[in-house]
Amino acid sequence: MLNTILDAVIQGILLGGLYGLYAAGLSLVFGIMRLVNIAHGDFIVLAAFFVIAFQKFLSIGSPFTALLVVVPLMFIFGYVLQRFVLNQVVGDDILRPVLVTFGLSVITQNGLLQAFSADSRKLNGGIIEVSSFTLPGGIIVGVFPLIMLGACLATIGALQWMLFHTRMGVAFRATSDDTMAAGLMGVNTRHLFSIATGVVMVTVAIASVFTGIRATFYPTSGSDCLLFAFEAVIIGGLGSLWGTLLGGMILAISQSLGSRISPAWQLQAGHLVFLIVLLMRPQGLFPRRLD
């Protein structure tokens, strides 16, 4: 019994990094330009389909190698999307960004359906997918989930470093605090917003490979990714990437424990934990201190 719970918690922690990475992208964009991208999850699935497409056309074996193409492609996609579409709706009106990105979500899902059919797909991670080792106590840890956690932690760490140790990060944080004042100080906010969305799309591309290797996906599975990202953000509390990561871990542990009760309870357990947190502690578990 105890071992089952411990196993569920460990598997949850390993998966939680990925949810944290989904959520980091969502909350970074929100933090900088007060925009929540409803199509965030669909872009993760879009990137995974790009990986499939490039593997096929360039005869690339590993999905990780395909990232060399997909990462810059997604950066450009994010930059262009922000520059020419989303910048028009950034502002005080809350309706327009939600409804425009919701439209983009439907367009992306149906575009993928048209291009790749409704079949479920999976990326082939090779030998790391089947390798595992046994911890004392008989708990089996896969090599792939471990690499996934490491990669997600590294990506979130890189984002954190960029925010606090580069000139661009200073500009991001200044814009987040006060867009107009940052603009007056010479920050080109339209360009900066576009760079931010580009950077977030890089995290989306990295997340997409792990998403695609970990489980099957299909054109409409982006909705689940969005919900997980959102739940992780709210559980963790707004404003801190590490809080978001912990939120992702709590969500994944809840799902993992729920799936031990019954497979049908996997998603439901995550949703319920999210609702409980919202009810008991609407500011999230680890909100940024007011400084």
Added chain:
Amino acid sequence: MIVNVERSTRTSRISTAVFCVAIVVLVSAPAWAGRGQLSMLVEFFYYLALAELWNLLAGYAGVISLGAQGFIGLGGYALFFFTLNMGWHPLFALIAAGVVGLVVAVPAAAVMLRLHGAYLAIATWVLAEVARLGFSEMTSLGAGSGISLGVASVRHVELPFVSRDGIFFLLALLFAILTVALSYLLLCSKYGLALKSVRDNETSARSSGVNSYGLKLGVFVASSAGMALIGALIYLTKLRISPAAAFDANWTSNIIFIVIIGGIGTLEGPIIGTIVFFVLRQYLSDLGSWYLIILGGLAVVVMLKMPRGLWGAFSHRFDVRLFPTRRRLVLGNPDKVRPPSGDAGKTELAVNPGDPS
């Protein structure tokens, strides 16, 4: 100097007359329309009613819901529960489904309204997912594969001279008229004024003593209960329900596209949007995924280029309002009870010239 407060315009009086004639013609539809036409009209009116309810919530209360399917599905399932498991008459079950929606909406609203804007929107989607997963587990209601309502259960739904399809149609028409009429009355009341002030600037509305939380809560609950009632009617006409269909996110996306294209934050918009939606579907539904890509693209372009939709652009350009909710001060002659208004050349002072509705 005498100043009268006016709301109606000449156009609105003409259009009210036209609407009344149209309603009389439509009420007689069961007598002349074929089954196919009738079922299309049923669909038209329930989409119109759903769109008006969603628009009231998003366009006026500023609460975007991406989880409308949660209450539609809940209403549908409540109807099936009361007819199949409790053996009630379907029409009583229909009303009971609306009550279930009302009862569930109160705690749901209380939790959801802890969030704002886009996060609130996604949270309503989570709630709909919770409902979908929950009903997928209910074996007494067919679990994941769904359940049918036998024709025997709906046999009693008949009136002298009106067939079952006729009754469904009249109910859909009634719901559509009620949502438009009640929204109009709400917006004309002091609550409507408060609602619009919250939408335009929540901080200043609250500092003027408007209870914005209470307003949002009220509109959320009313609109959710309405959606549950309509959901019950939808699944009464379909006679079959399953979690995947009842809690399908496409319900919400269709409603959103109707409202955006027609004009969010206007009462006329959803009517225009529903007409555009059905016309497009008539010609484009063979295209499969392309149909939704085109619809989504159209909605994005409308949102970027004319945020108040087709109706908003039209009404702004020609100053036409079919359901005028805004009060205007008209310099009037005390002898005339109703001075002419809406004509060019008259001195008019709009109370709030920036109000787009």
